[in-house]
Structure formats: structure tokens, C-alpha cells
Amino acid sequence: MKKLNIGNIDLNLFVVFEAIYRERSITRAASLLSLSQPAVSHALARLRDRLDDVLFVRRGHDMVPTPRARELIGPVREALHGLQGCLAGMGGFEPAQARRTFVLGLRSGLEAYILPQLMQVVTREAPGVDVQTLSVSRRDLPSTLLAGRLDLAIDVQLPVDSRIGQQHLMDAPLSLVMRADHPLAAKQVLTLGDYLGARHVLVSSRRRGPGLEDFGLAQAGHHRTIALRCQHHQSAMATLTTTDLLLTLPRMLALQQPPPGLVVRELPLALPPLSLYLYWHQEHSADPALAWLRSRMPVMPRR
Structure with missing residues (x-):
């Protein structure tokens, strides 16, 4: 394996890597990043050469991550989230001008209640913001937050360690x-x-x-x-x-x-009643974008 030095790698390649990992598609990753498909393919080729691993194998319509890619995704997402939070903290968060995708851990039963209310606010205040949802098992939710695969999650009260922030959201009779x-x-x-x-x-x-x-x-x-x-x-x-x-x-x-x-x-x-809580990685507590999103979550069930 090649000996690597971060100074010799374009960090933008890891942004492309994370997008392909998330979307499982070069085409969808290109759309997410507002890049051309050839540009994303070229960036992946450069990262493959730097890391001496193919990283993704085409299987049908999907780009399936290799073991090396699965090993990398957690630290890469952690680093990208940390950098994004740092930059956001320096420049503040302007919802009307923001271009960002938030990933929520949300069970299917809650989507029909949470998303209509949340997206009404997001569409009005931050039209350039996108929202994705993932269903994550309760056992894996803390580790998924810590790995950076989720920005926020909503679930019942769970045993989590001090690295996970939590806030009571609502009690549903x-x-x-x-x-x-x-x-x-x-x-x-x-x-x-x-x-x-x-x-x-x-x-x-x-x-x-x-x-x-x-x-x-x-x-x-x-x-x-x-x-x-x-x-x-x-x-x-x-x-x-x-x-x-x-x-x-x-x-x-x-x-x-x-x-x-x-x-x-x-x-x-x-x-x-069913008590619901909002969860996030404590290291991202200072991110004004996530603070804005947390403040826009529905807090009381409709009567």
C-alpha cells in the first residue's frame, strides 16, 4: 500500500467519495454536488490511484463500496462534518442562501407526521436546503450519528453516551x-x-x-x-x-x-405516552445550521 501524506491529496476528492458512498451512483453524486458526471468519475479515478484501491465496484446500477471504502467512510464523514461545522461557525448560517443536504434518522411511522411540518418550514425559509431520511435500528443509531451518516435522529428515549446530545421533542398520547x-x-x-x-x-x-x-x-x-x-x-x-x-x-x-x-x-x-427525543453528535452542537434545523422540528402533536 502506498504511503500517504494528507498534504499530497486534494481534500475535495473525499467530498466526492462521500457523495458516491451515500448515493451509490456516480450520476446521482454528480447531481448532488452540482458537478458533471465526467468530473466525478475523474475525481474517483484520482482517489483510487492515491489510495491504491478501487473503492467502489459496479454491481448492476449500484456502486458498491469495497471493504477499504467501508473502513474509510466513518473517519471521512467525521472529518468533513467537523470542517463543515467549523466553517459554518465562522460564517454563520443564512437559511435563505444555504445550499446543504441534511440527513435525518427517522422511522417510517414518524415520517408522515414530521416531514410535512418540517418541509413546510424548510421550503419557506431555506429553499436551497434538501432533506434525506434514513431508517436506522435503535441499536445502531448512536454509532451512525458518531460516524457522521446522520445529522439528526428522532426516536424514543435511548441509552446513549455523553458524545450524543439529546433533547426531549414531544409526548404523544x-x-x-x-x-x-x-x-x-x-x-x-x-x-x-x-x-x-x-x-x-x-x-x-x-x-x-x-x-x-x-x-x-x-x-x-x-x-x-x-x-x-x-x-x-x-x-x-x-x-x-x-x-x-x-x-x-x-x-x-x-x-x-x-x-x-x-x-x-x-x-x-x-x-x-410515546416520548420522542431528538439526537445529534455533540461535536456538531456548535454548527449553526444544525442548531437552526433542531429549532425547526415539530415539538407538539396536533390535536
Whole structure:
């Protein structure tokens, strides 16, 4: 392997490297960087020569990173974020003139609530800013933030170390959804017996384990029957239209344009709300662009 010296490498090559890694495409990387495709290809060729590694292998329509590229991406992103934060801090952040892409760690169930409100503000205040979302497992979320693959993330309260900043974003009360002609729908007030006697849908990305509402039920000495475990709220609500299953979910999602034929009811017992937190890498706390974005996040669910 060649002996490298940072003084002999054009640091812009790493900007191109990160864009190709993110987009898995030279064409999309060129568009992201506002460069021509030949310019990006030339930059990649130069970096391949400097690092003595092909870095990406074409597989179908994708540019797949080599082991060496996967080894490099974390430190490269960390360095680029640090430099970007330093420069941003020197020049401030002007949303109206900004040209930047923010990457958010956001679960699919929250996208329908967070993104419409967030993008309304971003489009009005910072029309040159783009937003991308990634779904990251809770186990990997801290390491993904530290590696620079995410700018911000929204999730439930997680055990994170001091390198991860966090801020309470909102508490979302839980509600119950069922089809309009469900045997229980005629009741405006359900009993605990009604709830526990029914069969339920649990939305979870995990293969096993209780949901948030099940922890609350267990603390009160109750247990419900899970008939279906699926990954997305939209799938769960679509299933409600053809079954007698019940779905417990945050009220803000229950009211987010559910499929026709469904009704929302109050839970017959008090369960803890879904508490959502905003997470970021502490080293980027001084970045005024990220401070602006954090301040524009929705903080209260709509009633």
C-alpha cells in the first residue's frame, strides 16, 4: 500500500467519495454536488490511484463500496462534518442562501407526521436546503450519528453516551383505531374488558418482544392478545378495514389521514405516552445550521 501524506491529496476528492458512498451512483453524486458526471468519475479515478484501491465496484446500477471504502467512510464523514461545522461557525448560517443536504434518522411511522411540518418550514425559509431520511435500528443509531451518516435522529428515549446530545421533542398520547362497523365502534367509551377481550395489531420492526403499550399494560397487571405483528402503521390500518383487530398508536399518527372506514377512540386505561427525543453528535452542537434545523422540528402533536 502506498504511503500517504494528507498534504499530497486534494481534500475535495473525499467530498466526492462521500457523495458516491451515500448515493451509490456516480450520476446521482454528480447531481448532488452540482458537478458533471465526467468530473466525478475523474475525481474517483484520482482517489483510487492515491489510495491504491478501487473503492467502489459496479454491481448492476449500484456502486458498491469495497471493504477499504467501508473502513474509510466513518473517519471521512467525521472529518468533513467537523470542517463543515467549523466553517459554518465562522460564517454563520443564512437559511435563505444555504445550499446543504441534511440527513435525518427517522422511522417510517414518524415520517408522515414530521416531514410535512418540517418541509413546510424548510421550503419557506431555506429553499436551497434538501432533506434525506434514513431508517436506522435503535441499536445502531448512536454509532451512525458518531460516524457522521446522520445529522439528526428522532426516536424514543435511548441509552446513549455523553458524545450524543439529546433533547426531549414531544409526548404523544396513545389512541385506539378500529373499523367504523367494528362491534365495539358503537361505544363512545370502551371498557378495559372490551380492550383486553379483543385481538390486536402491534407495529414493530423487531421480530419479538412487547410494544410500548404492552409495558404499560403489564405494569397494571394486564395482558392483551397480539394477532398480527407488522412493520408499518399504514399496513396495520389497512388491515383494520377488513378485520375486527384493534390498533393502539400515537394519536398524532391515528389522525394522520387514516384509510376511509376507520374511527379513533380513547383508550379505556391511562397508558404512558410515546416520548420522542431528538439526537445529534455533540461535536456538531456548535454548527449553526444544525442548531437552526433542531429549532425547526415539530415539538407538539396536533390535536
